[in-house]
Amino acid sequence: RLTVSYCRSSGPGGQHVNKVNSKAEVRFHLASADWIPEAVRQKMASMHRNKINRAGELIVNSEESRYQMRNLAICLEKIRTMVTEATEKPKVVSKETTQQFIERVEKMNRERLRQKKIHSNIKQSRKADFD
């Protein structure tokens, strides 16, 4: 279900770059990929809009390593991370935790003002005012 193709990578490297196929490219048709749930598919389509071509195929390529196999492994790893990112649900902050956050912020402000008043008292007590 995944189409894998190899070609020559870009960049400097002399004869090795010119002759050895080290860039691995993996494509698969996103809409018909039945191994990904529907909602996740749509999320991926919106997140990686730039990597989908007109025919609807998601393209992942890698040319980081000198070896085809390692580039293929990197491509598969990238696809896995994409799917996991699309599957994660947005964090739901419960009411108790929001309450706790507000309380914490208020407490911090109160403490800060208290410390400021103490400091101000110290500075005033050093002043000598002759009336």
Place this chain on the structure above:
Amino acid sequence: KERRRGRGRYGGRKCGRGHKGERQRGNRPRLGFEGGQTPFYLVIPKYGFNEGHSRRRQYHPLSLQRLQYLIDLGRVDPTQPIDLTQLTNARGVTVQPLKRDYGVQLVEEGADIFSAKVNIEVQRASELAIATIEKNGGVVTTSFYDPRSLEILCKPVVFFLRGQPIPKRMLPPEDLVRYYTDARNRGYLADPSKVAEARLELAKKYGYVLPDITKDELFKMLSTRKDPRQIFFGLAPGWIVNMADKKILKPTDERLLKYYSS
């Protein structure tokens, strides 16, 4: 004609020494002196980069490209389990046990070209190398040889001529026990079931179909592994090999047998 006069032996006149000063009079300061400024070799602080280098373990690298080359030329037999002895006899690698070499490690140099089904035993192997060999249907094992057994392994004939009984292979030191009990490195002390799991994991990671070696005709040969205390494939520790009479002597004393089977 070019201006080369001066006459005499070695040039003549100033003899290539320049004009007056320390240069001509042969009194230049020592190498590295920079006229009083703190020289470069003293400005840089000392740091233990090479400290203890003579106590570090070295493993001779063996690339998959070189292994493929040896198999193609027929120097190494892929139908038999490949061992350090086989590699040394084929002059594929030259190991120097006296120079802190602890064996051979597999390197991924020819990963894309490699296509040979072999049963290999090395001392260290990287992940890609293990993956490539298993993709082509082979078996990799990593095992430990202490320096004495390594020397015996590399030069068996010289050892047999000495007339000493084959010693048992020692177990790895503490820091290496962890490495050799790990299934991911295919250590010889690891659990076989965990090794099978690790094979599946690698297949998933690198995206290839793991060929089933149980259905292979050479399965028996591929699955031969050495005992942790054994140095050679056919011989057990405690035996003496007599090269002149082509005989093998085995110990019969109870205590010796108990010691050698430990």
